[in-house]
Amino acid sequence: MAEEFVRTIAGRDITFRPAKPAQMTAFYRVRNRQIQELEKLRGAESTTETLVAIHDLYERFEQNELNLFTSLLVNKDDMDFLDDVMVRGELTLADLVGSLFGNTEEAPDDVEPAPKQPKKAAKQGKLPKTANVRRVQK
Amino acid sequence: MSAVSRSDRLYVTGLGRLWTVDNPNALPWIHAALSPDMAGVFPGMVVDAEQELFELLMSHPEANVRCQRMARVALGRAAGREWHWAHNMIKEAVGSWTHLNGKLVREGVRASDTSLPDWLDAAWTVFMELFDKKEQMSFQNRLRSIPATGDMVQPRMSSRADLMSFAAD
Numbered sequence: 132m133a134e135e136f137v138r139t140i141a142g143r144d145i146t147f148r149p150a151k152p153a154q155m156t157a158f159y160r161v162r163n164r165q166i167q168e169l170e171k172l173r174g175a176e177s178t179t180e181t182l183v184a185i186h187d188l189y190e191r192f193e194q195n196e197l198n199l200f201t202s203l204l205v206n207k208d209d210m211d212f213l214d215d216v217m218v219r220g221e222l223t224l225a226d227l228v229g230s231l232f233g234n235t236e237e238a239p240d241d242v243e244p245a246p247k248q249p250k251k252a253a254k255q256g257k258l259p260k261t262a263n264v265r266r267v268q269k
Numbered sequence: 270m271s272a273v274s275r276s277d278r279l280y281v282t283g284l285g286r287l288w289t290v291d292n293p294n295a296l297p298w299i300h301a302a303l304s305p306d307m308a309g310v311f312p313g314m315v316v317d318a319e320q321e322l323f324e325l326l327m328s329h330p331e332a333n334v335r336c337q338r339m340a341r342v343a344l345g346r347a348a349g350r351e352w353h354w355a356h357n358m359i360k361e362a363v364g365s366w367t368h369l370n371g372k373l374v375r376e377g378v379r380a381s382d383t384s385l386p387d388w389l390d391a392a393w394t395v396f397m398e399l400f401d402k403k404e405q406m407s408f409q410n411r412l413r414s415i416p417a418t419g420d421m422v423q424p425r426m427s428s429r430a431d432l433m434s435f436a437a438d
Contacts, residue, residue: 153308153332154333156312157322160312160322164320195323
């Protein structure tokens with residue numbers, strides 16, 4: 132079984148249990164559905180109803196994040212502490228979730244690992260036959 | 270041809286309700302079956318009720334274990350065989366993917382447009398043709414082995430015999 136881990140948030144050490152794959156899968160499924168709904172609402176005519184629907188969607192979005200976060204807390208009284216910190220405006224929900232799952236706003240760039248040079252060729256200072264480099268004719 | 274009916278949806282009961290699971294072709298099943306705790310199958314392939322399922326998973330003390338059991342049931346029903354046979358077969362196939370998939374594609378069997386039972390049949394025959402008698406026996410034993418981890422509650426209606434008797438009723 133995966134071990135509990137500690138994160139320091141707003142100066143306090145808080146213990147979490149790792150999220151289960153099913154929990155994370157369910158969370159991302161809801162999130163994807165909400166993003167689809169949001170796209171649909173943004174494409175629709177801007178009326179009071181659509182604005183209210185977008186607002187409700189954001190609220191549900193945040194509520195789900197909070198539910199997931201809370202379910203991973205080992206000591207429930209830590210939530211009271213975090214509530215106080217959030218009420219004082221020192222921490223937002225996004226900060227809280229980001230501190231646990233990392234900031235997922237920007238995905239990392241794809242990186243293609245460079246092919247390794249064969250040892251022998253590298254030693255002799257020669258390029259490997261397969262290297263995609265044109266030799267300069269003297 | 271497998272005796273299991275082909276449907277693009279299948280159903281599992283658990284956590285107090287009936288869930289609809291997507292059953293398009295073999296490819297998503299292959300990915301989902303190998304995901305941690307088979308979460309890619311359940312809740313990953315459940316078609317509707319995302320919010321309800323998420324809330325259940327946040328509040329129900331046994332939700333994760335029961336999701337895993339439902340994933341096994343769903344895989345068994347989609348494959349028309351014991352869930353662990355299908356799971357082992359998928360693991361074997363992914364372990365030799367380049368060779369196996371190459372052979373299957375040359376025969377016109379693509380995981381992305383073949384049902385899971387047909388794809389499993391096709392993959393099984395490729396392996397059997399590849400092996401000698403001794404290797405075939407060892408391969409069949411590997412397919413029958415039940416994974417050592419997790420709880421071993423046998424889902425209802427997961428075997429071919431169960432399905433056949435259900436269909437006969």
